[in-house]
Amino acid sequence: MANIQQVAKTAGVSVATVSRVLNKATSVTPETRLKVEQAIKALNYEPSMLGRNLRNSESRLLLVLIPSISNPFYTEIINGIQNIAIANHYNILLCETDSNPERENIYFHMVKNKVADGVISMDPTVNMQKLNELAENHSVILCSEYEEGGCIPYVTIDNELAAYHAVKHLIQLGMDQVALINSDEKFLYARQRRNGYERALKEFQLPIREEWIYNTDQLDFQHGVQAMRRLLQLEERPTAVFAVSDTLAIGALKELNTSGLRVPEEIAVVGFDKISFSNMTNPTLTTVSQPMYQMGCTAATMLINQIKGNKVESIILEHELIIRESTMG
Amino acid sequence: MANIQQVAKTAGVSVATVSRVLNKATSVTPETRLKVEQAIKALNYEPSMLGRNLRNSESRLLLVLIPSISNPFYTEIINGIQNIAIANHYNILLCETDSNPERENIYFHMVKNKVADGVISMDPTVNMQKLNELAENHSVILCSEYEEGGCIPYVTIDNELAAYHAVKHLIQLGMDQVALINSDEKFLYARQRRNGYERALKEFQLPIREEWIYNTDQLDFQHGVQAMRRLLQLEERPTAVFAVSDTLAIGALKELNTSGLRVPEEIAVVGFDKISFSNMTNPTLTTVSQPMYQMGCTAATMLINQIKGNKVESIILEHELIIRESTMG
DNA sequence: CTGAAAGCGCTAACAA
DNA sequence: TTGTTAGCGCTTTCAG
Numbered sequence: 001m002a003n004i005q006q007v008a009k010t011a012g013v014s015v016a017t018v019s020r021v022l023n024k025a026t027s028v029t030p031e032t033r034l035k036v037e038q039a040i041k042a043l044n045y046e047p048s049m050l051g052r053n054l055r056n057s058e059s060r061l062l063l064v065l066i067p068s069i070s071n072p073f074y075t076e077i078i079n080g081i082q083n084i085a086i087a088n089h090y091n092i093l094l095c096e097t098d099s100n101p102e103r104e105n106i107y108f109h110m111v112k113n114k115v116a117d118g119v120i121s122m123d124p125t126v127n128m129q130k131l132n133e134l135a136e137n138h139s140v141i142l143c144s145e146y147e148e149g150g151c152i153p154y155v156t157i158d159n160e161l162a163a164y165h166a167v168k169h170l171i172q173l174g175m176d177q178v179a180l181i182n183s184d185e186k187f188l189y190a191r192q193r194r195n196g197y198e199r200a201l202k203e204f205q206l207p208i209r210e211e212w213i214y215n216t217d218q219l220d221f222q223h224g225v226q227a228m229r230r231l232l233q234l235e236e237r238p239t240a241v242f243a244v245s246d247t248l249a250i251g252a253l254k255e256l257n258t259s260g261l262r263v264p265e266e267i268a269v270v271g272f273d274k275i276s277f278s279n280m281t282n283p284t285l286t287t288v289s290q291p292m293y294q295m296g297c298t299a300a301t302m303l304i305n306q307i308k309g310n311k312v313e314s315i316i317l318e319h320e321l322i323i324r325e326s327t328m329g
Numbered sequence: 330m331a332n333i334q335q336v337a338k339t340a341g342v343s344v345a346t347v348s349r350v351l352n353k354a355t356s357v358t359p360e361t362r363l364k365v366e367q368a369i370k371a372l373n374y375e376p377s378m379l380g381r382n383l384r385n386s387e388s389r390l391l392l393v394l395i396p397s398i399s400n401p402f403y404t405e406i407i408n409g410i411q412n413i414a415i416a417n418h419y420n421i422l423l424c425e426t427d428s429n430p431e432r433e434n435i436y437f438h439m440v441k442n443k444v445a446d447g448v449i450s451m452d453p454t455v456n457m458q459k460l461n462e463l464a465e466n467h468s469v470i471l472c473s474e475y476e477e478g479g480c481i482p483y484v485t486i487d488n489e490l491a492a493y494h495a496v497k498h499l500i501q502l503g504m505d506q507v508a509l510i511n512s513d514e515k516f517l518y519a520r521q522r523r524n525g526y527e528r529a530l531k532e533f534q535l536p537i538r539e540e541w542i543y544n545t546d547q548l549d550f551q552h553g554v555q556a557m558r559r560l561l562q563l564e565e566r567p568t569a570v571f572a573v574s575d576t577l578a579i580g581a582l583k584e585l586n587t588s589g590l591r592v593p594e595e596i597a598v599v600g601f602d603k604i605s606f607s608n609m610t611n612p613t614l615t616t617v618s619q620p621m622y623q624m625g626c627t628a629a630t631m632l633i634n635q636i637k638g639n640k641v642e643s644i645i646l647e648h649e650l651i652i653r654e655s656t657m658g
Numbered sequence: 659c660t661g662a663a664a665g666c667g668c669t670a671a672c673a674a
Numbered sequence: 675t676t677g678t679t680a681g682c683g684c685t686t687t688c689a690g
Contacts, residue, residue, distance in 0.1 A: 001441060001466070003667055014677045019669055026670095027675065049442040051667030054379045054682050069423065070404040070605070078398060082425065091435050094398065094423035096411065106420050112330060113378040113683095115444075137330065221609050254609045276399070280550050280583045282611055332683055343661045348685055355686095356659065380683030383666050442667095 002043035011039035062092045063119040067099045072275040080296020088304050099125035111138050118303045124187045139306040143299040155298045155315045159189045162288045162319040163196025166242050166270045171204050175240035179212040181227045181248050193244050224251020246271035246278045269326040283325030291317050331372035340368035391421045392448040396428045401604040409625020417633050428454035440467050447632045453516045468635040472628040484627045484644045488518045491617045491648040492525025495571050495599045500533050504569035508541040510556045510577050522573050553580020575600035575607045598655040612654030620646050
């Protein structure tokens with residue numbers, strides 16, 4: 001790989017002039033420019049990001065932290081982030097943390113070292129203390145999951161309200177025995193959605209029964225299957241289930257299917273996220289739609305603004321209840 | 330962020346000594362080491378990757394190119410890559426290309442510039458010419474999709490044989506009217522799988538009917554729905570369907586469900602990839618299992634070997650037909 | 659065992 | 675308009 005020196009030599013100019021041509025900045029005569037461009041072509045030269053970044057303290061790279069790419073929830077968000085990034089001449093690098101603090105550290109390190117200009121974290125298990133530390137001197141945005149009262153700007157939805165709407169929908173359908181399949185309540189969104197669930201029950205003077213609340217430690221299908229199986233073993237079965245993710249809800253649906261129970265006649269099911277597969281199940285799944293693409297766009301816009309040195313405010317976006325067959329008689 | 334100079338000053342030593350402590354290499358007296366370590370702690374210093382990489386021409390970062398994270402097929406592969414990478418003190422960066430040549434270029438650029446040490450491409454739409462160019466001077470491995478007769482090492486399965494097995498399974502079940510839902514045949518794997526399909530038909534003296542071969546230009550659920558809908562409109566309906574991806578097969582299953590056709594009694598379905606969803610459908614999906622985790626591990630091992638300067642050979646891994654409800658009466 | 663200094667590739671201030 | 679040069683943060687020879 002040729003460097004700027006060799007280009008300068010070939011073109012018979014100084015490195016500064018080559019740099020000027022490269023950055024289209026200050027004035028260069030057309031003839032000089034031509035000479036340089038020819039040299040660049042001849043040597044097949046491409047400027048080194050490393051040298052440039054070291055000099056400029058800028059990489060135009062954005063990091064996106066996700067716990068796992070296997071959760072389809074992130075797909076559309078990343079799409080949004082990517083589009084906004086590209087439009088602003090940034091590129092994104094996806095970092096799968098597997099909720100592993102060591103991996104996280106490496107990525108934080110990249111930001112500290114200007115290998116990347118900023119980071120959007122979507123990992124609910126992220127080490128908040130480390131992230132806050134990072135945020136003191138660097139650009140950080142939280143997407144979807146956030147810290148209450150924290151100082152890192154975030155974009156999210158009102159999880160409590162969304163859960164409330166979902167459960168209220170079930171109750172208004174006449175289901176007064178609503179179970180909750182929640183994830184681990186160490187996550188803020190899980191606590192918020194539980195609050196929404198309880199609020200709806202209280203509003204209709206229904207009892208909150210601990211045995212109808214099941215917490216899973218992961219969000220995959222199998223855990224949904226497990227959870228439903230447990231709920232079906234109870235003496236008094238629920239007549240409706242609200243699961244805090246579509247993946248869990250789909251697992252639950254699968255188990256109901258296996259047990260020969262009819263959905264929604266015998267048990268109604270609501271999920272959360274509106275992943276694409278939720279429309280492929282039988283019956284199709286009623287779910288809470290988060291504006292994922294818009295969330296991604298918003299997060300990216302916020303991050304880029306922050307990198308520019310602007311102060312950015314947290315944003316709460318609207319959700320929507322998508323009613324489909326799993327709650328439609 | 331403190332730099333090495335400040336650490337040296339604080340510790341009362343030279344930058345060279347700090348560097349020695351950092352790299353645990355040459356001998357430093359315990360006292361000097363201690364002084365330096367204290368200074369590092371006091372200043373909360375972390376070495377700059379940029380400076381280090383520029384100097385060493387090494388980043389210990391690996392790029393993984395995928396067309397889209399929404400395809401669950403990649404999940405396990407990436408897991409394998411990640412684990413091997415970590416074990417060898419590398420980190421991976423996921424690059425979603427959206428099959429967009431410009432994005433690809435940016436990532437290639439990162440490799441050329443030593444921002445990353447090598448790349449594993451899983452993008453079937455990758456610009457092979459550019460990739461070959463890159464491979465002349467840099468480490469590149471192809472995973473899953475590859476170039477016949479090309480010079481970039483790859484890891485893959487025998488797609489032709491796998492398709493042959495899948496279709497033969499359907500025929501041996503008594504289905505002599507087997508349709509194929511294929512992706513665009515500009516992709517090598519699509520051509521290979523079609524060959525396998527045709528080979529199985531020929532072996533049983535069944536005619537190859539063009540109207541039973543449907544090519545989609547994307548691999549998502551909706552395109553599977555579309556494809557199945559078309560096949561069901563034919564005068565003579567197929568009695569079995571082989572789809573080249575589980576996502577397509579699941580879409581097909583959905584459409585069959587909608588049409589009230591029983592699977593597998595009236596139409597049997599086989600997919601490809603064994604994504605986690607494929608076990609959540611009703612009926613569960615018979616599918617061809619690629620050893621995805623192992624593919625990832627192999628690809629990463631090959632790449633790291635190549636970076637070390639070793640010559641690496643392409644590898645073809647074994648597949649397996651997973652028989653489930655969609656072909657079990 | 660430790661320090662001084664060169665240099666990785668680039669940009670920008672300053673000079674000409 | 676163009677060239678010279680310092681310096682971004684680091685590692686590594688070469689001296690001492």
